[in-house]
Amino acid sequence: MQNVLTGGITLALAVFFYAATYLINDPDFDPLGPRFLPRLMLVPIAVMASWIMFQGIRELRAQNSPRDDGSDPARTVSWNPTLRAIATVVLLALYIGGLNTRAVPFEYLTGVYLVGAGLVLVAPDWRRIPWLLGLAILAPPILAYVFRRFLFVNLP
Amino acid sequence: MSAQLWEAFQYLVLPSSLGWCFLGVILGVTVGAIPGLGGGLLMALLLPMTFTMENLDAQILLIGIYVGGVSGSMISAILLGVPGAPSAVMTTIDGHAMCRKGLAGRALALGITGSFIGGSISGVILLFLAVPLASIAIRFQSFDYFAFVVMGLVLIAFTGEQAPLRGLIAGLFGVFVSTVGFDNVAASSRFTFGIPALANGFDILPVLIGAFAIRQILEDIQSPPSHQSVGVRPKLTDIMRDIGSIFRYPVNLVRSSILGTWIGILPGIGANIGAIMSYTVAQLTSRNKEQFGKGAEEGVVAAETGNNATIGGALVPMLAMGIPGSGQDVLLMAALILHAVEPGPLLVIDHPEIFYGIIGAYFFANIAMLIIMILAISWLTRIISVPLFLLLPLVLVFCVIGVVAANNRLEDAWVMLGFGFIGILMSWARMPLAPFVIGFILGPMAEERLRSALMSTDGAIMPLLQRPIATTVLAICLLVALWPLIWRAVTALGWRRSKHVDV
Numbered sequence: 041m042q043n044v045l046t047g048g049i050t051l052a053l054a055v056f057f058y059a060a061t062y063l064i065n066d067p068d069f070d071p072l073g074p075r076f077l078p079r080l081m082l083v084p085i086a087v088m089a090s091w092i093m094f095q096g097i098r099e100l101r102a103q104n105s106p107r108d109d110g111s112d113p114a115r116t117v118s119w120n121p122t123l124r125a126i127a128t129v130v131l132l133a134l135y136i137g138g139l140n141t142r143a144v145p146f147e148y149l150t151g152v153y154l155v156g157a158g159l160v161l162v163a164p165d166w167r168r169i170p171w172l173l174g175l176a177i178l179a180p181p182i183l184a185y186v187f188r189r190f191l192f193v194n195l196p
Numbered sequence: 197m198s199a200q201l202w203e204a205f206q207y208l209v210l211p212s213s214l215g216w217c218f219l220g221v222i223l224g225v226t227v228g229a230i231p232g233l234g235g236g237l238l239m240a241l242l243l244p245m246t247f248t249m250e251n252l253d254a255q256i257l258l259i260g261i262y263v264g265g266v267s268g269s270m271i272s273a274i275l276l277g278v279p280g281a282p283s284a285v286m287t288t289i290d291g292h293a294m295c296r297k298g299l300a301g302r303a304l305a306l307g308i309t310g311s312f313i314g315g316s317i318s319g320v321i322l323l324f325l326a327v328p329l330a331s332i333a334i335r336f337q338s339f340d341y342f343a344f345v346v347m348g349l350v351l352i353a354f355t356g357e358q359a360p361l362r363g364l365i366a367g368l369f370g371v372f373v374s375t376v377g378f379d380n381v382a383a384s385s386r387f388t389f390g391i392p393a394l395a396n397g398f399d400i401l402p403v404l405i406g407a408f409a410i411r412q413i414l415e416d417i418q419s420p421p422s423h424q425s426v427g428v429r430p431k432l433t434d435i436m437r438d439i440g441s442i443f444r445y446p447v448n449l450v451r452s453s454i455l456g457t458w459i460g461i462l463p464g465i466g467a468n469i470g471a472i473m474s475y476t477v478a479q480l481t482s483r484n485k486e487q488f489g490k491g492a493e494e495g496v497v498a499a500e501t502g503n504n505a506t507i508g509g510a511l512v513p514m515l516a517m518g519i520p521g522s523g524q525d526v527l528l529m530a531a532l533i534l535h536a537v538e539p540g541p542l543l544v545i546d547h548p549e550i551f552y553g554i555i556g557a558y559f560f561a562n563i564a565m566l567i568i569m570i571l572a573i574s575w576l577t578r579i580i581s582v583p584l585f586l587l588l589p590l591v592l593v594f595c596v597i598g599v600v601a602a603n604n605r606l607e608d609a610w611v612m613l614g615f616g617f618i619g620i621l622m623s624w625a626r627m628p629l630a631p632f633v634i635g636f637i638l639g640p641m642a643e644e645r646l647r648s649a650l651m652s653t654d655g656a657i658m659p660l661l662q663r664p665i666a667t668t669v670l671a672i673c674l675l676v677a678l679w680p681l682i683w684r685a686v687t688a689l690g691w692r693r694s695k696h697v698d699v
Contacts, residue, residue, distance in 0.1 A: 046625040050365065057372070057387065065384035070647060071655030074379040074386055077643045081372040088365050121418040128417060129410070129616070132592055136609040139596070150593055157589035161417065168585060175586055183597065191233070191241060193601040 044100065047093025054086035127160040142196040149196070150180040201323075204552035207252060208560050216253050217557065220260020221564040225572075227261075228268025231405050231591070231598045234281040235265015239527045243534075251535040252550060256557040258531055262524045263315065263561040266503055267569060270307045274496075275300055275579050276591055277412035282400055282468040283503040285633050286475040288408060290488065290495030297491050300577045305438035306493055307500040308569045310449065313442070314501035315562035317453035318460065318508025323555050326516045327544075329461055336462060338649035339660040343669035344462070345642040348472055348634065350673040366627045370635025371642070373398065381647050393607055401602045402611035403636055409595045410616025411623055413588050420584055435573050445497050448478050456502035460509020460521055470509070472634050474502025480676070489628070508558060515551060517541060528554075 058079060066073045135153040138144055158172040187193040207213055224235045239261050246254035269280030274291035287307060294303035321329070349367060376387045377397025388394040442449065452474035459470040478498035479488045488495050510521025511528075518540030520526040529539045537547055544551040569576075579587070599612045619629060653659045661667055675682075 042625070046627075050625075060387055060389075064379075064386050065382070067382050067384070070382050071650040072643075072647050074375075074382040074384050077639070078372055078375045078386065081368045081375075085365055085368050085372070088361055092361065092365075125414040125417045128414065128588070128592075129613075132410075132596075132616075133613055136596060136613055139600075139609060140606050142606075154589045154593065157592065158585045161585035161588065168583070171583075171586060175590065179590060179593075183593065187597055187601060191237065191601055192604075193597065194604045194606075195597070195600070196606075 041096070041100065043092050043096025045096075047089045047091070047096055050089035051086055051093060054082045054089060058082045058086070124160050128157055131157050131160065139196055144196065146195040147180040147184050150183065151176040154179065200548040200552050201556070204549060204556045207549070207553060208256070208556045213253065213256055213557075214560070214564075216249075216257045217260045217560050218564050218568070220257040221264035221561055221568055224261035224264020224266075225268035225271070225565070225568060226264075228265035228280050229271040231272050231276075231278045231280050231409060231595050233598050233601055234269065235261045235263075236524050236527070237601065238265065239524055243527055243530060246531050247534050251532070251537060252553040252557070254531045254535065255528065255550070255554050256560070258524075258528055259554065259557045260561045260564065262507060262528070263504070263558070263565050264568075265524075266507060267308065267311045267500075267565050270304070270311070270500055271576055271579075272591075274303045274307060275576065276409075276587075277416075278409040278591065278595065279404060282404055282633075282637065283471055283506075284499075285404065285408075285468060285630060286471045286499035287496060287503075289475075289630050290490070290492045290499075292412070293489065293491035294493070294496065299491070301435060301573055302438045302441075302493075303496050304573050304576060305435050305570070306442050306496050308566060308573070309439045309442045310452075310497040310500035311504040312562050312566040313449050314453045314456055314503070314505035315508060315565075316559065317450065318457040318505040319555065319559045319562065321454075321457050322508045322511055322515070322558065326512045329512050329516075331516075336665065337663065338645040338652070339663055340665045340669070341462065342642055342645035342649060343666035343673075345638050345645065347669055347673050347676075348469065348476070348638045349642065350677050362625070362627045363631045366622065366629070367631035367635040370632040370637075371639035372635075373403070373632075374636045374639035375643070381644070381651075393610075398611055398615075398636075399603060399608060400637065402599045402608045403615045404633055405595050405599055406612035406615030407619035407622075407629055407633060409591070410613070411619035411629065413592060414620060415623075416584060416588060431574070435570060439570070441493075442497060445494055448494055448497050449501055451481075452478065452498045452501035453505045456505025457509035457512075459502075460506030461512045462521075468503070468637055470506035471499045471503035472637070474498040474505075489630075504562075511554065511558060514539060515543060515554060518543070 061075045061078050061082075064075050064078075066075055131153060135149065138149045138153075139146065154176040155172055158175070159169075162168045162172065184195060188195055208217075223238060227233045227238045228235055239258050242257070242261070246257065249257070265281070266283050269284035270287045270291065272278045272280040273284035273288040274295050277288055277292035277295075279285050279288045291303045291307060294300065349371070374397070376394055377385070378388075378395055379386055385395060455474050455477060456470035459473055475495055475498045478494050479485055479492075482488065482492070482494055484492060484494070506522070507524075510525050513519040513521045514525045514529060518529070518538070520529055532539050532550070537543070537550055595612065596609050599608045600606055602608070622629060622632065649660055650657070661670075
């Protein structure tokens with residue numbers, strides 16, 4: 041099933057972007073034009089994606105078993121780390137969003153993020169929280185000072 | 197020459213010169229190790245301060261940062277799986293795989309020694325062949341560059357341990373992503389869909405750090421590094437033994453050094469492409485191809501030797517012709533101009549002390565890098581013993597600030613996150629990441645060179661195919677691409693013959 045999905049999604053994207061190349065303004069003076077390279081990439085991607093999808097469909101038909109989806113049978117999904125990973129990405133998105141709003145100073149936002157992301161990773165071992173708090177208090181001001189003072193980074 | 201070289205050497209061994217050299221390398225290694233920041237940024241920031249320094253001291257400091265920055269990027273690449281700079285992309289592939297096997301110290305030792313040897317060999321080439329090589333390099337035309345870039349793209353499929361088909365899709369997808377944004381030649385926007393943030397396309401750093409860092413961190417959360425890899429802290433004796441073992445790969449060392457130097461000499465092609473070429477050629481010619489991507493020592497040696505050799509190579513056109521070989525060389529030239537010294541063919545005649553001083557400073561910076569990084573290995577490897585709940589959020593914060601710092605644009609952090617998602621999706625689809633990044637780096641160069649070549653011939657391809665360098669390189673590309681088919685045909689023929697003899 042994984043091959044079918046991989047091939048199908050890739051093919052759909054390639055077709056979509058190929059259609060989008062018609063929106064590109066193509067002047068006459070350039071022998072190749074701005075559409076050439078994207079199309080040169082998208083056509084083989086579409087062909088190879090079709091091949092992967094075809095292989096996936098053939099495998100599904102031949103084996104007709106719920107396990108035959110191209111994935112490693114030994115690889116089982118463990119929900120606890122997966123949820124932690126998802127929570128880490130969500131927190132990172134919130135952190136980046138917070139920085140872009142420039143509403144909260146970098147030091148506070150980074151401190152909160154370090155505690156939040158750390159908590160996602162340490163839970164339920166609450167004994168490690170003092171370490172996390174220590175990092176959240178010490179690291180952001182140092183980072184802000186170094187990056188603002190010496191590297192002239194425009195942090196909120 | 198020998199008298200001038202001796203004079204330069206006498207200046208370089210002065211305590212003040214050595215101090216600048218070590219300071220530059222320490223700063224470069226530190227900044228290079230932080231994902232997103234690189235030696236180039238620090239060199240640009242320190243450039244105005246060099247005005248008050250002696251001319252050669254300024255060059256010593258800046259070259260130290262340059263060498264330290266390229267070498268330092270291997271630290272986060274090997275230990276965290278996050279390349280500190282684009283030049284460390286190929287080191288990440290096998291270096292981090294070695295780290296997860298508990299061989300972080302060995303990977304660092306091989307990388308550091310490879311960097312030193314690559315730098316030294318390119319320094320020797322710089323010393324003796326700067327002028328003739330630079331004069332050859334400037335004869336290269338757009339189509340020759342295009343042929344070299346195509347070679348890199350063809351080799352993409354062979355990078356990584358995954359199936360070539362998925363590697364090729366990832367590589368082509370990388371090239372495609374690089375076309376997003378404003379097209380300078382035709383003055384038209386591509387795939388921006390009216391979104392202003394996409395008008396300038398994607399910068400290399402957010403793409404690189406997003407794709408590698410976020411995927412790696414999520415991987416670390418889901419399957420933390422083993423206790424074996426965390427517990428190993430190499431002693432100095434182990435490090436020295438590991439350093440000695442690099443001489444098991446003499447051909448790889450010399451080949452990657454020469455390849456890296458040559459790539460460096462070609463103006464506008466950076467350390468990242470030197471590493472890509474060295475790595476892919478090492479993989480193609482290796483007897484243990486299947487080990488590449490899973491922690492092959494040869495991969496680390498080739499990538500690090502290649503990327504450091506490009507520094508010496510890039511100095512060749514700068515010193516001999518006054519043409520900068522890389523972005524950092526522009527800053528070195530600017531430092532010379534600040535001191536009223538004109539870089540160019542007359543530099544060796546008018547200011548031999550500067551010419552040979554720069555070459556000597558490059559050698560000394562490599563030695564300083566070797567000493568500093570070897571002494572730091574056992575400390576550096578402790579990074580991976582920091583608990584993940586402290587390390588991973590901090591690394592992500594560094595990634596965000598590093599990406600923002602490169603262009604002072606907070607929006608780039610979103611691009612990083614977006615490419616993090618793409619990295620995760622590619623991981624799910626079992627597509628290797630390295631070809632994607634290589635395609636992204638090489639794509640714009642290939643397109644630009646081909647289009648300018650075709651514009652010079654009014655769209656005719658035949659005059660371009662009469663160029664011997666380009667035609668030879670393209671023929672090699674064709675051979676490499678068709679090699680699996682040729683090999684299959686040859687073995688099938690051999691099998692039939694042996695069967696016939698048996699009958």
